[in-house]
Amino acid sequence: AQAVFPFGQQIAAKQLRTAAMMKPTPNEVFTTIREQLSVSLHLSLEALQQQLEQASQGDDTIKATLFDASLRSIGVFLTSQDLGTIMRHCAGRMEKSYSITRFLGMLRESLPPYRQRIVNELWESLSQGRPTVAVEEILKRFDASKHPLVVSLELPAERVYEDFGIALGRLSRDGMVEKEAIEFYYKELSACMSPARDHNFAAAVLEAFHLIVPHEVSKEHMAHLEMLLMDKFRMHTTIGQDGLHEAVRKYAHMQDQANTGGLGVIEFRGLVHSLGLTLPDTQVVALFEHLAADCGGGRVAIDHLESVMQVLNAGPCEVYNYKTTALQSMGSSSSDPVVLKIFRILTKKDHSKKDQTRLVRRLFEAFREADKERYHGVPHKDFSGALWQCGIRLGSQEELQLRNLYDQNRDGSCRYPDFLDTIHSLCSRQVPARMAMIDELWNALAGPDAPAMRSSDFKEAYQPAGHPHVACGWKTIAQSKLDMENFLGEALLLDAVTLELFTNYMMMESSCITDFSDFQSFVQNGFLVSGAAA
Secondary structure: OOOHEEEEHHHHHHHHHHHHHOOOOOHHHHHHHHHHHHHHOOOOHHHHHHHHHHHHHOOOOOHHHHHHHHHHOOOOOOOHHHHHHHHHEOOOOEEEEEEEHHHHHHHHHHOOHHHHHHHHHHHHHHOOOOOEEHHHHHHHOOOHOOOOHHHHHOOOHHHHHHHHHHHHHHHHHOOOOEEHHHHHHHHHHHOOOOOHHHHHHHHOOHHHHHHOOOOOOOHHHHHHHHHHHHHHHHHHOOOOOOOOHHHHHHHHHHOOOOOOOOEEHHHHHHHHHHHOOOHHHHHHHHHHHHHHHHOOOOOOHHHHHHHHHHHHHHOOOOOOOOOOOOOOOOOOOOOOOHHHHHHHHHOOOOOOHHHHHHHHHHHHHHHHHHHHOOOOOOHHHHHHHHHOOOOOOOOOHHHHHHHHHHHOOOOOOEOHHHHHHHHHHHHOHHHHHHHHHHHHHHHHHHHOOOEOHHHHOOOHHHHHHHOHHHOOOOOOHHHHHHHHHHHHEEEEEOEEHHHHHHHHHHHHHHHHHOHHHHHHHHHHHHHHHHHOOO
């Protein structure tokens, strides 16, 4: 996902970092500055530079307090974390100060490839092979009414024309402008536009000189369009539910009148408009072609569209290697902070030992109740619901992180057995030895490598009096027997207890019996092996 959706990953990564109180990257900070400069309708960095130099009284080094005040005066508001990131990369000579030259240099940076091609095309049209062009000639061709900020009625054409003329006069030599001067001017304009505004940049460069804007959309802007589409789908989901699946299919099938399972360019255009997303038609077509390329071209499959939206909605995730057994899952997610938080909630110190075991047992039972069809996975909302039944309340970012952990293939279903394996490894000691005892007990009850055993034989073999919680008085013999029957559920009616069901039941008991010697006693005294064999 990081390779295909870089801009979307960047946005979601910043949200996760903010929640974890981690420092943002320089690229994220400067992107934030460019977005705020764009919102403040700045066409260059001249106002910012003048404000910084005035505050520092002409010195290249400016104190931190004056630096922040200068940014605020022109409409740029940064957090203390953002300012700290800038200081680490643009530190001045004094303590807690910034270098103005270094800061402006990083803000201008070099033009991205797509924007550089736009500027090169403009210079070729202006120069016609000449090394320099007169300022009067450039101003004569410049049509401020075509500037995107004028078209959107955000700025008057007179101000745009005046600012452009002043900038050319400042950058020219004897009334002549070189290519480097044009590039410098548009670098400053680019610094006032975030990567998502490539279309506005192209219009400001080319349409203002009556040149044709290419239909090409940069990778950064394409990723931004995908994020916009995903956000529109999320706006049409039910509050408090993970309804992205339903929203995508609902609006896509509304346009797929022929019920083909896909959308052509006309249907896709209708989908975008029905979601309330206002885009130029060239960008709508470019987004359609981008999504359709993975489907063979000419058509966007609804399943593929949903998959892309789910990946974008999930955000970034670390690549984990989860296995399906408790032994293999011990070293995977047991150290994840969200899972550790859930474990601490289940085993809070103000809970009695009896309450702790009750919550752990309820967690296993809740997931089994949610997965009635035994698909070994539950929808996101059912995964959260099972946690809620045990009194576990997580924040939105923590729930997102859990989904990233246990919904690796982004199909909308979380593999709860992997989660329960991790809880088992946290609750129990000497897990490998416990799993070996469970295997030995199954071989003794059902026979070596047997896939199942009769439930009547299992009920006869089970001795609730041998359960440690009965011995210590936490539950009665009848309650212990009832807990076993409730967990087995329909297996008792079908008269077949499978190896998988038996292992899950014993793992639940193992998680509730934290002491190893107590679990060993349960295996030895809780089942009549000889009686079952007979």
